[in-house]
Amino acid sequence: MVRTRVIPLAEQLLDTLGEQGYRSTSPRKAVTQAIAAKQGHFTAEQLRQQLPGVGRATIYRSLKLLVDSGALCRVLLEDGNLHYQLSHQGHHHHLLCVECGSSQDLLGCDIEDLLRQVSAAHRFQLSGHWLEVYGRCYDCLPKAATG
Amino acid sequence: MVRTRVIPLAEQLLDTLGEQGYRSTSPRKAVTQAIAAKQGHFTAEQLRQQLPGVGRATIYRSLKLLVDSGALCRVLLEDGNLHYQLSHQGHHHHLLCVECGSSQDLLGCDIEDLLRQVSAAHRFQLSGHWLEVYGRCYDCLPKAATG
DNA sequence: ACCATAATGATACCTAGTCTCGTTTAATAT
DNA sequence: ATATTAAACGAGACTAGGTATCATTATGGT
The missing domain is CATH 1.10.10.10 (Winged helix-like DNA-binding domain superfamily/Winged helix DNA-binding domain)
Incomplete structure (x- = not known):
């Protein structure tokens, strides 16, 4: 190693x-x-x-x-x-914690595929997209529950 | 009728x-x-x-x-x-044409489901998201090709 | 050490939007 | 129809976030 x-x-x-x-x-x-x-x-x-x-x-x-x-x-x-x-990787999305400001990268998920399918169904030529996902990370769940 | x-x-x-x-x-x-x-x-x-x-x-x-x-x-x-x-409906996403500025609504698509799955896999409590999709609508494809 | 030029910071400017406040106006009561 | 009054208005000051200009400074190559 x-x-x-x-x-x-x-x-x-x-x-x-x-x-x-x-x-x-x-x-x-x-x-x-x-x-x-x-x-x-x-x-x-x-x-x-x-x-x-x-x-x-x-x-x-x-x-x-x-x-x-x-x-x-x-x-x-x-x-x-x-x-x-x-930015640790190329194009990807984030799970943004609204509580602590941390973010997890969303790698290798199927969103792009889905968007491609949906666009095709609408005869729409996809050129780009913007997605952000908001919520609470595991560490912050207790805070939200008790706070 | x-x-x-x-x-x-x-x-x-x-x-x-x-x-x-x-x-x-x-x-x-x-x-x-x-x-x-x-x-x-x-x-x-x-x-x-x-x-x-x-x-x-x-x-x-x-x-x-x-x-x-x-x-x-x-x-x-x-x-x-x-x-x-x-805004014709409740929460939904848009296919935004960068050429003519028109937009198609994306109704009843599976993106929310996918996000729920992905969030769960990351032990992330989903509270919201923002998605915009950019590209060219069917009417604008010729323009983009020839222009 | 010198030099050309990339990079800097002060400051003016810009865009997009909010706030304040005295005036106007729509809707209601008379 | 008129009076009343709170909602809504517009002018303009202000703010946040960011860009452009330009004289000065500092870097990296020689």
Whole structure:
């Protein structure tokens, strides 16, 4: 069994940018570190409050680069707010916990198949879709019941 | 066969508001008429441009009332913009044509079932979801092919 | 160490929407 | 028909979230 070196997440994110020819600047380090320290999803605004030394434009620029590079993905919460979270795989959906903000990835599920069938039945040429699923994760069920 | 009187759509919308105790004012008439004349989805901004005589706040207020009353529903487009459209049924999803802006309702499909199964498998208590499907309707396929 | 240029932050701006408040108007009572 | 009064209105201030501009700074290659 080969033990691969565990690259800290922040470094990984920075490397992703590096691979695409983007420089490794100190604001970007701050942003990637802040992101790496997060659990679950977060907003640009949260990041901004956490990094008062980094300009607003820089934060939005960094988020955009990371989304474009596939390292982050955007998720839309029930309240209509846009959040970001680490993206571990290609296209997939999320079970978003409304209680603790965690999310589980929904991999290899049959939703795409179903959508393909349904679209075909409506003579509709499918080009994309957006799905978010809201609820409570197992850890948060007790809270919801007693709280 | 009973032939029911066809109530013009604008009147229907106004009646919906009336049933809930809201007054039938001339700005509201203008808004419901503009909506009734639309095909497919539209933004608050489009409505605003079409009705320069109606105040911004009034347009947003009317939209909110109509959404709350169930006559309209909100749809989120691929570009992240919020649109509105007539809502013919309860909770359902839409096949949104990115070409002409029309939409087909997806009724009685199995997506909810699938989501319930998947959630259960992840020990996740489902409370809601948001799904939009993008593509081209049958009428727009030729355009996409030749254009 | 130098240099070209990518990246930055301050700030102005923009879009989409909400809030406030003095005025108008619809629906009801007279 | 008129008076009454609360609902609804519009103007405009304000907010949140995000983008554009541009002079300055810092990075990475030489």
